[in-house]
Amino acid sequence: MSVKLSTRQVGDVSVVDVAGRITLGEGSSALRETLRDMVSKGQKKILLNLGDVSYIDSSGIGELVSGFTTVTNSGGQLKLLNLNKRVKDLLQITKLYTVFDVHEDEAGAIRSFA
């Protein structure tokens, strides 16, 4: 299974539920296109729910960084929700864990958007 992305709106926050693999190829390009599309539509508050992400490689990490930069540069905020141990470990050893605003419960994450 590659990646599956579905988007829903909670108040003024756009939640992207990501499932599957974010790896070089289809997985990372799908995430990139989704985030760019959301930014182009003026969405400023984006929450990436990674709870069902089974695998991520350096390309996938790069796409998370790219998405973060794209959203931030457009004046928006991108936050992460529900990291599993594998994704959390990768973000920690690459020192990116402190770059992202990471949340463990959706309600708290929604409230954290200014």
Place this chain on the structure above:
Amino acid sequence: MGDLSRPTTESVERSLDSSLESVDHAEDLAVGLARRAGFDEEDLMKIGLAVRESMVNAVVHGNRYNANKKVRFSASMNQSRFTVRIADEGEGFDYVNLPDPLTPENLLRTSGRGIFLIRSFMDEFHARRMEPAGTEVTLVKFAVSK
């Protein structure tokens, strides 16, 4: 950490196309062999990701998806030493002078973390240029931490 009560001698060798499918195939082969050798899930994750990153380098940066070029893959378990070798037929890659992905100026780069992850997850990492062309990387994981 692997289970030393199950010493295994097993090896696999393949000549693979320069495609992303080969990346998946090589990862599956390596993880399968490592699993049979007794490595635990944590180490299997590390081995799998290290092999994936090395294969991506060979297919994308080495052979540049060239259908006329192959990636030579081998994996072996001998005593407590699990070794993977991956060789491309590309123009070579400078594994020495790589930017540090952890420095503040590089932290938000969208690439450049693959080798760092391989070094982090394996016990040994070696790279050498080959004649007349290509780069071979060797990844080693010990069943018992050094």
